[in-house]
Amino acid sequence: MAYERIEVYSPHSLAEALELLSQKQEALRPIAGGTDVMVMIKDGVLKEKELLNLSYVPELNYIKETENKLLIGATTKYREIRRSPLVNAYTPILIEAVRQIGSPQIQNLGTIGGNLGTASPAGDSIPPLFVLNSTVKLQKLGGSREVQIDKFFLGPRKTVRQPDELITEISLEKMEPGSYYFFEKLGLRSANAISIVSAAGIIGLEKTTIKYLRLSLGAVAPTVIRATEAEEEATGKELNENLIHVVAKLASEATKPITDIRGTAEYRKKATYGIIYEALYKIMKGFGKKVEYGVENTG
Ligand SMILES: Cc1cc2nc3c(=O)[nH]c(=O)nc-3n(C[C@H](O)[C@H](O)[C@H](O)COP(=O)(O)OP(=O)(O)OC[C@H]3O[C@@H](n4cnc5c(N)ncnc54)[C@H](O)[C@@H]3O)c2cc1C
Known part of the structure; x- marks a missing residue:
């Protein structure tokens, strides 16, 4: 055209x-x-x-840390996030997601702020941001506000951003050392594929007892969602096969998927169960990814 x-x-x-x-x-x-x-x-x-x-606005491109948080400027590119020692050390779950976005070409151009601005329920940086209890900074002339990530999206392509506001910063909680995590994405092929279902999880374990579980799901509802019932069910319980089944079932029941060219609603529900089951099973068997400060996790 x-x-x-x-x-x-x-x-x-x-x-x-x-x-x-x-x-x-x-x-x-x-x-x-x-x-x-x-x-x-x-x-x-x-x-x-x-x-x-926004490419020439220097104030929007950075990755910084505070005692408990990482702060990422909105125009920071996926390539920069993947290479960041801070993100690798403190929020490796975001690296897991970013490395599965698009292709090297897309990662060289695409930004984290752009993923939020597009507000697709299949946006791959978003499930990790949900389990990292992130906040989004919106700035306008003469003022700014912070919005929790689960209050930022109103529906597909809809956010609370007002026309005079820019997304300027995303703030992420640092993950606890020793916690386990996963980001799983199911697409029609391994690169340049939009997620049919995606899931992010962080789990804190005391031996085999679950101290906390945070689970989020992408592409299975009008926005990314937290599977809060599944999280509550898991807290304080023993990580075993029976519990994994219950948690995966609750997560699947939390979805409100649609049928589209990539998959049916029924398939998305079943795939959610399968993804969560497999991810938690791997952790139970000792094959999960673990946060270790100072160690490059992936890249
Ligand atoms: C071939 C291909 C493959 C892709 N694969 C994936 C994938 O696997 N996973 C995935 O999640 N996405 C994928 N995408 C989508 C896209 O790359 C991402 O959503 C990316 O993060 C968008 O970032 P951008 O900087 O290019 O955004 P832009 O295109 O520049 O902007 C996207 C939206 O955000 C708004 N916006 C951007 N920055 C700001 C800001 N600072 N403040 C307010 N609004 C803002 C824009 O107005 C627009 O509405 C793919 C795209 C292509 C073309």
């Missing part, structure tokens, strides 16, 4: 970007890596005439 003329604004500071957005509001569409926006413009899903290019 022939592109219509599009004006691109490329501010060199956050203040300038927020000023432009406050003037133009929804007429101006933020763009970071463009891996979603450009596809949507090409397909005619977006008919934007003006884009706010």
